[in-house]
Each structure stands twice: as structure tokens, then as C-alpha cells.
Amino acid sequence: MSEPIKVVVTGAAGQIAYSLLYMIARGEVFGKDQSLILHLLDIPPMVGVLDGVCMELADSALPLLHKVFPTTDPAVAFNDVSAAFLVGAMPRREGMERKDLLSANVKIFKAQGAAINQYAKKDVKVLVVGNPANTNALICSHYAPTIPKENFTAMTRLDQNRAKAQIAAKVGVQITDVLNVIIWGNHSSTQFPDVLNGNVKVNGVEKSIFDAVNNKAYLQNEFVETVQKRGAAVISARKMSSAMSAAKAACDHMHDWWNGTQPGNYVSMGVISDGSYGAPKDIIFSFPVEIVNKKWKIVQGLKLDDFANSKLVITGKELLEEKQEAMSVVQD
Numbered sequence: 117m118s119e120p121i122k123v124v125v126t127g128a129a130g131q132i133a134y135s136l137l138y139m140i141a142r143g144e145v146f147g148k149d150q151s152l153i154l155h156l157l158d159i160p161p162m163v164g165v166l167d168g169v170c171m172e173l174a175d176s177a178l179p180l181l182h183k184v185f186p187t188t189d190p191a192v193a194f195n196d197v198s199a200a201f202l203v204g205a206m207p208r209r210e211g212m213e214r215k216d217l218l219s220a221n222v223k224i225f226k227a228q229g230a231a232i233n234q235y236a237k238k239d240v241k242v243l244v245v246g247n248p249a250n251t252n253a254l255i256c257s258h259y260a261p262t263i264p265k266e267n268f269t270a271m272t273r274l275d276q277n278r279a280k281a282q283i284a285a286k287v288g289v290q291i292t293d294v295l296n297v298i299i300w301g302n303h304s305s306t307q308f309p310d311v312l313n314g315n316v317k318v319n320g321v322e323k324s325i326f327d328a329v330n331n332k333a334y335l336q337n338e339f340v341e342t343v344q345k346r347g348a349a350v351i352s353a354r355k356m357s358s359a360m361s362a363a364k365a366a367c368d369h370m371h372d373w374w375n376g377t378q379p380g381n382y383v384s385m386g387v388i389s390d391g392s393y394g395a396p397k398d399i400i401f402s403f404p405v406e407i408v409n410k411k412w413k414i415v416q417g418l419k420l421d422d423f424a425n426s427k428l429v430i431t432g433k434e435l436l437e438e439k440q441e442a443m444s445v446v447q448d
């Protein structure tokens with residue numbers, strides 16, 4: 117068993133954290149030999165709920181879990197952490213867009229960026245889940261200037277998982293048979309779920325998703341819209357936003373960042389844009405990445421047709437607008 121690492125989860129009394137904490141503490145992210153010290157951050161009104169979560173973690177008798185520190189103090193929460201799941205933020209309700217959360221949530225990420233800068237390990241891996249996730253990650257990084265920008269990422273893995281699930285159902289295969297579906301851009305209804313470079317195994321034979329589905333109109337319309345609007349569909353059905361699937365996606369994201377991706381398999385992450393594929397620079401944009409030794413690299417040389425390019429322009433433009441609005445909120 118390795119020496120324990122410190123991991124923080126913010127919004128630890130909330131609904132995503134309720135599933136996420138168990139998965140992390142079971143070893144599903146950092147490995148079955150990696151012991152853990154969990155730091156749980158929430159706000160003062162949630163202290164009672166946080167106590168209940170701690171009781172349940174203790175009662176789960178989890179061998180990898182060395183200690184749990186519940187706190188409302190960011191200085192304690194981020195102290196010496198190697199990985200941070202930034203979940204704590206207001207979720208949207210029916211009828212709202214994720215960017216409607218911007219003015220309330222972006223201030224949280226300014227404060228947490230500053231705390232990460234001051235207290236976390238310099239190689240901390242930060243995953244922002246709280247919405248609007250891409251822009252929150254950008255603000256967080258902006259206020260943590262001593263930590264490399266590459267260490268701040270936003271979650272679009274839930275969108276990738278949703279897209280894979282739609283394709284698996286359409287073709288009639290298992291989820292593991294669907295490879296290299298990409299989410300480009302923002303975790304919002306402008307995101308572009310793209311199958312142009314993806315493959316699917318049908319009866320053991322690998323073919324392009326495009327050929328396997330053989331329905332361009334479906335792939336460019338219904339499929340794209342279903343994935344873009346899946347979060348809203350879950351809110352409409354559950355009257356609360358996705359939680360179990362969001363927790364699973366957060367684990368998938370951090371697991372792959374920590375452990376690496378298989379050669380030839382890429383995953384989607386919101387990362388700082390270097391302008392690849394014509395995306396605007398210096399925003400957090402979701403790209404396909406491959407990961408080796410805990411470092412992600414944007415996959416280059418993928419094909420994009422005119423339809424795809426036009427979608428990337430729309431989502432990039434939205435992210436630039438969000439960046440501008442967020443900067444004006446945090447500088448107030």
C-alpha cells in the first residue's frame with residue numbers, strides 16, 4: 117500500500133459528492149493500492165449534512181481511507197492536496213442555461229483558485245465539475261498563477277459518456293465497443309459531440325461509426341441535440357440535475373489523467389486551448405486528448421468536415437463571451 121495522498125472534494129455535502137466520495141474511497145480513481153486522506157469542503161450551513169456524510173464514510177469501512185477531514189475553511193481543504201474535485205457550486209434548475217449560473221458560481225472559483233495557489237501541491241490536478249465548468253476552470257487557473265495552466269481541466273466526460281451510450285444503443289453494441297467519440301468546446305448546449313473519427317466494433321469487426329450508423333441526418337441532428345440537451349432532460353425528469361452519472365464521469369476523467377490512456381484511445385477534457393483545430397486560444401475548450409505520465413496532449417491531425425468546423429466556431433464563440441462576462445464579474 118502506497119503512502120496516502122490528499123484529495124479534496126468541494127461541495128462534499130451535495131448530491132454529486134454523495135456518489136463521488138464512495139467511488140474515490142473505493143479506489144476506483146487512484147487505484148486499489150493507493151491509500152487516501154479525503155478533505156471535504158462545503159459551506160457553513162451544510163456542516164450538519166457534512167457530518168452525516170462523514171459518518172457514512174466511516175460506516176462504509178473502506179480499507180483505503182486513512183482519514184477524513186470535513187471543513188468549511190479553504191485553507192484546510194486545499195492544504196497539500198494532490199488532486200482536487202471542484203464540485204461545489206449552484207446547480208441550474210429547469211428552464212435555465214448553465215451560463216445563467218455564471219455570476220454566482222464564478223466567484224467561488226476565484227476564491228478557490230487563490231486557495232489552491234497558496235496551499236495545494238504545485239503539481240495538483242484540478243478537475244472542475246461545477247457549472248459553467250469550462251469558464252469556472254479558466255477563472256480558477258487565472259487566480260492560481262503559480263500552478264501550470266495544464267493542471268486545470270473541466271469535465272466534459274459526462275457528455276462523452278452520454279454520446280457513447282447513444283451510439284451503442286443505436287448500433288446495438290456494448291458501451292465498450294464504441295471508441296473515440298469526441299466532445300468539442302463548451303459543456304453547454306453548444307458543445308459538439310462528434311463521431312467522425314470514432315469507431316465501433318460490430319461482431320468483432322471495427323468500422324467507422326459513420327458507416328455503422330449509416331444515417332448522416334441522425335448523426336448531424338438528433339444525435340447531436342440529444343447529447344447537447346441530455347442534462348436538461350435529466351433535470352426535467354428528476355427535478356434535480358445528473359448526479360450519479362456526473363460522479364462516474366468525474367472518476368473516469370481523474371482516473372485517466374492519473375493513470376493514462378490506452379494507445380490510440382482518446383478521451384475528451386476541457387483544457388487550456390493552444391488554438392488547435394482553430395479553437396480560440398486561452399479558453400478552456402474540450403478537445404480529444406491522450407495522456408501519458410499524468411500529462412495530457414491534444415490529439416492532432418483528426419479530420420473535421422465543414423459541418424464540424426461550423427460547430428466548433430459556435431461553441432468557441434460562446435466560450436469567449438463567457439470568459440469576457442466572467443472576467444467582468446470577478447473584477448467587480
Ligand SMILES: NC(=O)C1=CN([C@@H]2O[C@H](COP(=O)(O)OP(=O)(O)OC[C@H]3O[C@@H](n4cnc5c(N)ncnc54)[C@H](O)[C@@H]3O)[C@@H](O)[C@H]2O)C=CC1
Binds near residue numbers: 205248
Ligand atoms: N460538468 C458536468 O458535467 C456537470 C456539472 N454539474 C454541476 O456540478 C455542480 C454541483 O452539482 P450538485 O452536486 O448536484 O449540486 P448540489 O446543490 O447538490 O451540491 C452542491 C454543493 O456545493 C456546496 N457549495 C456551494 N458553494 C460552495 C463553496 N463556495 N465551497 C464549497 N462548497 C460549496 C453546496 O452547499 C452544496 O452542498 C453544479 O454546478 C452542477 O450544475 C452537474 C452535473 C454534471
Ligand SMILES: O=C(O)CCC(=O)C(=O)O
Binds near residue numbers: 207274357358
Ligand atoms: O445540465 C445541468 O446544468 C445539470 C448538470 C450538468 O451539467 C449535466 O447534467 O450535464
